[in-house]
Amino acid sequence: MSRFLAVEDSLVRMQRDLDRATSEDPKKVKWGMVIDLAKCIGCHACTIACVAENKLPPGVVYRPVLENEKGTYPAVARKFVPRPCLQCQNPPCTKVCPVTATYKNEAGVVVVNYKRCIGCRYCLVACPYSARTSDFGDWYTEGVTEADEVVYGKNAAAESYEADPATEYGKKWPKRGKGSPIGNARKCHFCLHRLAVNMLPACVTTCIGRATIFGNRNDPESLVFEMIASARAYQLKEELGTQPAVYYLA
């Protein structure tokens, strides 16, 4: 390697880590994520990639990027904090669910069973990170005027794209407006449907600064394991004892 290209792209290494993880005994895999705040430039590409990948409706967001500004001009500092679901290993949201619709799966990812959720939103209230949103059944095409043969009109747009559901959790969901996940709690699930086919989560592959690192945190050879061990690593609201599987690098 030349002195100008000292290391391989972290995506390549993460893909290799992923290949290794998916070929292992699933019981040994615990997914984790590390977000390097020094590398995040606040482009919101991860947010948009997530919205597109999961076809999130208006008002539902899995991975917003928070902008924190400190100080007053001219002594001002700014940082960007992407906030997916932190996949707590001691999750406050699952304990409060009255019908076991949300739970931590074998790989340590907190999931929602859309067919069980009664939509009480107790989990939304219990989450210390506001990482859950409820699907109130809003449409992007609501209020859009119909203009057949002039522009791609409301009905056509809704029919061709918006009503067609994403394959979250690797399942085929009914057309939008015909039941769940409308009325349900929704959240980031580390793109489990992509992991199932050996693809990294959408937010990871779209991060232009390579600020998001993903992999099996039980694998000592993985990049994510290496980063979690960094002295810069910390967890959000650590004092609450929720033990997030998403770490930040200061």
Added chain:
Amino acid sequence: MQYKFFPLLSFLAVAGLVIGSIGMFYRLLYGLNPVAFGSYVPWGLWVAFYLFFLGLSAGAFLVTILTYLLRIKPFKSIGPLSAFMVLICLFCEVLFILLDLGTMHRAFYQFFLTPSFSSLMTWMFILFNAMGIIYTLKTYFLVRGDIIREAPRQTGIVQSVYRLLAFGRTHYDHEMKAADDRRVHVLAWISLPVGLMFYAANGAFFAILINRPIWNSALTPLLFVVAALLSGGALVTVLTYLFGGQDIALRETLSIYLGRSVLFLLSLFLVLEAMQFFVGYQTGRTDIVTSLNHITIGPNWWTFWIVHLGIGSLIPLILLTFYSHHPKIVAWSCFLIFITFISVRYNFVIPDLAVYKLEGLESAFVHARLTTEYTPNLNEWLVSIWIISAGLLLFLLGTRYLPIVNFKIGGMNHAESEI
């Protein structure tokens, strides 16, 4: 039973049902889409009303315990009415919560298929149903004698209902009366732990949330029980004054006695509330202070200072202290307390939700559902009006056509005097 406000109240209830049906139509057709709350303030007016009716049922519950468990005789005249009030309040509570669910239909089976006993909501579901069963049976056994005796004297649909409820019986004797008495006593015994757990579970439901500093306190369940007894006790005092039997002296004595209890509960509640504010402000924590400021100087400051503290606390406090021997003034004071208590419930539910839990969340992804600003919209009010009107209509029909309240001494004794 006949009472002079029946036509007016019935008209209001029917009008409320008609007007509110617009909101119900939108709610049932479009789910939660027409509501103003979102993902950061996920609970709104309907949860506040749920807590309001929960409080009212607690007061009525207390009277039934005093009457049928501790057998305090003066309360016997309002015993059946109190049991019936518990049922009406439970009816309103369940409607408010059902309509607040995103996928309402699943509540009817999912609790049975995959219950999670680590969730306090599951326990609330269990205890709620237990209360519903206990109070349905209790109310039935309290009025059964009157129903059997009165059935031949009724006409039309009322007679059919009476005969249906009498299960074909036409005779009611001392033995049956004694058996019903025993059943009511046993049910009262069962209802004591069930009721206490039910009301405490509702407080704990909020108190266990570690990320909600205003709620996450051991004081919350206590505050909940006191608040419930205060608002419910105030309602029962009003009902006692209005329906407490034909013995006016007894009715007024009872109202005065209840008024004193309400005064004590009001003072206790205000002390606890003051403690909550004092401790909260003293911590200086931004999230707590912001929540408290939301109550005291937020957009709905008037609901706290004018509605709750002014009309619902200060005026009743003065009246109950200086006019404690005037039953009518006591009843009016209690009316002010219970009718304004919705502001207490609203200011309990919303302020903690109305604070962003992470810095920068407010501008991270902008949408009407992703904000902490919440004001109930017309649709939420219309649905609330529909539910309250339905509860009022059931109350009116029950007290008019069933022997819940009678002109003699009261429920059971009515039948007893005839056998």
